[in-house]
Amino acid sequence: MSKTREKKMAAGHWTATIFIALIVGAIILSPVLEAVGGSIDEIIEDHKARGQLRIYHWWTAGGEREGIDAAFDHFAKQYPNVKVLSAPVSGGAGTNLKQIVKTQVVAGNAPEAFQCHPGYEMYPYYDADLLYPCNDVWGHADLEEKTPKVVQDVCKIGGDYYAVPIGVHRTNVVWYNKAMFKEYGIKPPEDPVTFDDFWGICDELSKKLPKGKYPLALGDRNNWPATHIFETLMAGVSPQTYENFINGKVTPQELEPVLEAFQKYLSYVPPDHRARTWDEACGMVCQGKCAMYIHGDWAKGYFVTNGWEYGVDYGTFPAPGTSDWYGLDADSFVRPKNSVNPKNGIRWQWSYTTQESQMAFNPPKGSVSPYRDVSTDIYDAYSKESAEALYDPHMRLYPSIAHGHGSPEKVVSNLNVIIGDFAQNPTDISGTARGIASRVRRVDHPIAWGIVE
């Protein structure tokens, strides 16, 4: 055998060895998927559980980060041997997270749990059979006893639960600057707030306010804050229209009065509203440039950060026509299939429904607990009112469209564009109504909502 031949063989040998090593390494490193078996009680009571808990969520800012970290701490106390891998993806309302999670779940590299707005936002995963139902978690923790009916409904698809809620925000809130109301002699309206009350205040303010100040604020650079106001006005104009909208049956005739109300809202806002984001619009209220703003109650976080006190510097009342309605924007976690330790996903969902975890999570996050057994004394003045409203048996709830609960994402995506366009040039009411209705009716609406008795 010649020297070169020997060398060649040695080289071939080496290549083969490296390849085998690579393959063996890949097999060892590739996670072995754990089967979901055993009773729910066994799973939850197994506090010596091991493995990982990989979680995607979009809570990266101020108080929300604090809230989720507190919930993780609570989980770590319950299951000290589970390795928690928190994967925060910043970007308001999870716009970036959805992109990452969708690709990872389809690719079969799913986390144990990810954050999701329950309702239509989880539908594509359900439709592709990529979610585990979680009836067992709901049953084990007795959650049906503790939650309002519509909160249960948004977490269900086809009679099964697929999401476990962690916190709730209210969307139909008017935030107002108390000093401005006082200065111009305006009294906040009494319950129930009607459209006449609301427009009356706006008219009075626009007569009295100097140039450069406005009765209402809006910050729709990212489109959805305009959709948020549109849906809130729709619920106020007619809950039946709202129900028809989320059931995919709305007609242009029904939408016209809603767009008229929205057009009226737009006549009271600064002309350059499209240059602002939602928090910059809150800033206009803080600076006394705008008197009121319809927005969800995460706005509270903005006011608190700016040193404002509830009842002293700012006040709230329900959006017109919605005094006995609660616009629901819930946060939840779902468990995708193809994760490494699905049982840890179950443990996580259970762990944050406990009172301790709920009490640690919701106050810093600024949301309220979906569960009635959590004392309302833990909240500040605003959230206490919001929690009491949520648990009030006479309160009726509607799932938010702009935040992904009530309508399929294709409807929301197109609605954002149409409403953003209308907000900039609010003239063609009948054309816009036809455009919205046709976009809604063209899309399948597999979930049947019943919000109006």
Added chain:
Amino acid sequence: MRKLVLLPFFLILGLAFYFIYIAVGWNALVSVSQWSGLRVSYAFSGFEHYTELFDDPVFWTSLKNTFLLFLLIPICMGLGLLLAILLDRSVRGEKVFRNLYLLPFALSFVVTATLWAWMYSPSTGVANSILRLLGLGSLAGMWHTTKDSVMWSILLALIWQFSGYTMMIFLAGIRSVPEDQVWAAAVDGASTSQLYARVIVPQLGPSFLTSFVVLVLFSLKAFDFIWVLTSGGPGTASHTLPVMMYRVTFEQTEFAYGAAVSVVLLAVVLAIVVPYLYLSYRRK
């Protein structure tokens, strides 16, 4: 042993092949598949996504805006060349200016888009304030907030961001012109403008091509800046093909339709890049 040394080379080549060409092919496959929502299916669906696309007015707006961004190319190249020549005239503090001009390019688009959103703010932004200060209040506009001016506002901001980069390319090109040619021209009595027009600029071919390709590729894939500044709005007024692709794929979970958009985008890229490659290889 030589084989062993080559192994990483082939490995990298294989990975590159996989992540570029296989991915491109896979994307084309998805665009004609029955993939719906997150339900993966590679069954052939015909070209329905393409016919739907060509019927979609949003697609035509996006295509038009994508081409509109090509205006960046002549403007940035002209401005970059001018700045490079000015700097080449050994102005005092050249280094400071060079870095100052290049700085915008070093910033992330998310940062600059937020910055421009504040500057463009019609009531409180710096842009309108300066115009009013100069007595040009009538020119103060609505910038990125109306359909008519949104694309021009985006163009203006991108010109600011890219001109420094083309300047660097041209400056490097100018500096690589052999000094003896410059001296020879001077000895022959060429004026400064003649020196640039006849001697230096004609030798900047490679710089022109480089900046052309970079600017074309950027205008074709412009997404982050626009998404942060306008979310593609008002309405669909500032949609480009990548913005549309993102909305369709990730907001609406229409993977097949989104893949069709990106195949069209790829076709536009190829229509521009292939002649460029052909030209540059032929020269060799």
